[in-house]
Amino acid sequence: MKRLIVNKMLFLLLLCISVQLWGQAPEGYYDAAKGQKDKALLIALHNIIDGHTNVGYDGLWTVYKKSDVRADGTVWDMYSTSKFIPGQKQCGNYKNVGDCYNREHSFPKSWFSEGSPMKSDAFHIYPTDGKVNGQRSNFAYGETKTGTTLPSHNGVDALGKLGTCSFPGYSGKVFEPVDEYKGDFARTYFYMAARYQDKIKSWGGDMTAGNDYPCYKTWAVNLLLKWHRQDPVSQKEIDRNNAVYEFQHNRNPFIDYPELAEYIWGDQQNTGWTPGGFVKPVITAPLDDSTIDMGVTAIGKPLSKTIEVKGQGISENLSVQLQGAGFATATSSLDKEVVIAGTTITITYNSSVTATSEATLKLYNSEVSSTVTLNAKAVDGIPALSAESVDLNSFVARWTNLDGNVNYTLTVWSEDKNSPVYSETVAANKEKQEVTGLDEDTQYHYQLSYNSKVSNVVDVKTLAPIPVLSLIVPEELVFNAVPGVASEMKEAEVYTEHIDENVTVTIDAPFEISTDKSNWAQTLTVDKDGERFYIRLSKDASPGVHAGLLSLSVSDFDGDEVDVVGMVELPITFLEDFEAATQQNNYSGGVIEGTMCKWELTDAGICGRSSGDRFNGKQSVCFGKTSNSSLEMKEDKVNGASSLSFYVALYGSDTNATICTSYSVDGGNTWTELGSEVISNTVLRQLTYNLLVNAPVRIKIEQTEGKRVNIDDIAMSDYIPSNITSNETSGWDAYCRQGKLIIETNKEELVTVYSADAVTMYQDEVVSGTTTVDLPQGMYIVVCGDNAKKVVIK
Structure with a gap:
């Protein structure tokens, strides 16, 4: 029997949102917050932006198509330089930067236990x-x-780095975004404190304080205010605020009025807020108390550095003060308007002797001050520069050529080795050389030499490996079931790198997971070395569409999460059994009144002859012996249809016939074929089609060749938006159940089981069905024909 398989027909859940095109906050939106300060102001903002429209986790993909798109139409990704096309390359599986994009909870969902509506609030995802x-x-x-940035791949650069926190007040591991987006994330966290002011005190996380004001720990407040001040609101944020507002019907107040942060956490906590009434004077570049490394040069060879200067809210010109031997600048003051618009100053360094030098650059007026430390080095020899493109097993050594068209010797050694690990003759005028074959997370040093001339020594540490915790799954995890029956299973596998503990797999109800196809749950633990497991939609799932997440985690690391979708058919609302029609026992046709609607019969009739008709009840439709026989609805099923089924069998001892099933959404003017079936059975059997029509619909069944057939019990369920895919299977499976290897095959197969060190543990011709094999605990490779599966026995 053929079945119509519909691939990617419809979006899983309709995003029922009233979209209003506001370009800014409505008049009076923030009136209730005027005059408030500190905690009272935070509460007032909470009351204004509370109760937003929850778009749902799947709905975020729709929001992103408007909220996070660049001018060129690509996704605006703050974690990489990727140019993803909206709706394409949504994760899924990945191995490298640039493989796919997903939904990042900038405020980690584990901190609020994946609660709603936080889990799908677009303002922080x-x-x-x-x-x-x-x-x-x-x-x-x-x-x-000292953070690690992931290696580039296919021209795509990672943005941000992971490492030990150097900001005062916290020493744990942190992720640092690039400067361009630090203000975006700070204002995101301010939003979370306001929107969820009534919930945040119960949340976890290393930044939260366990109270409802100030909500964040002191170090976190200081960090967020610093980022907020140094990276002012951009047009990107303004556009995103407006776009999310169209869907959620609330706003991020700290984008509309950035000064709000000062009245709640900053310098204006004791002052009542007036919209637009305060702009904190600040030098946003260069950052106060920052350090700029100008690099290395040779004795007597000038070195220059251009430094960006930018500020906001400044009402006086800036004075420029530079103190330090060998450093100089031609700039002594900067006009306030030029600073607000953004400008640069140039610093030069020159030394007549070998020196490691430091200077202090100060930009100031009576309102603001920014003090920066400048470092530079002069060497009596070849200037070796800091390494670039540092990776797990390589880096690029750099230098300044002082000697023309000659060769240098580049030598690299590690901390714990007496002899060099790398020594190569390099062309001096290349001024760079890639060094490969190194150990990860290892301290190295390099130096250049030419005749009696040597360079300074440069320290470089290769990257530490980044943990990988991902899922290997079918392209889509989409399940279909009928009420009271679990769906078919699909298989997934855990893939890890640099993970030293077993993995927790979690799935949202009504989906469930199992490693042995027997014990099903929403959470299970699998082996870190790649244990497979199974996924299905539970038999207890209610009719309708279900969406959830399949996710991985270990104790201190969240891994992949993948969308899971299922559809349970609604109960049958249309059942035409033809029991109400007048029995004809001939093929005179015409329009008849059925149980559900009127039907037109052509070369067909309502028959219940005991000599050859097949029916449930007392009668059914019987087609004649011609290829013109048909059965057609003359009235619409107004609620559309999700599925269609009916029973069919040959009449008496007649031979094969072919029937074609079609549907119409325009009152029978045009028809779309669902499928064609060869009927050879003499006992009624059910044909089923996934119809998925969201419109008034009618169906037609035609006999295109062969002899007589009976049609009975035509059933349809109401329309449900869904996404149905085929579920191809390989015909065999292998998994662990109660400490034993279970092998399932649908025919006789040669099966071989290898241990992890390639020792044959079992080989036999297994018969169709289930075979149980006793094996010690461990990981095994099970080979059946040209296919193999990894199984962990535990």
């Missing part, structure tokens, strides 16, 4: 590169001087 999202995991945001 951004479309980001899957690989970098995995690196960030659920670590706090912070600043790190």
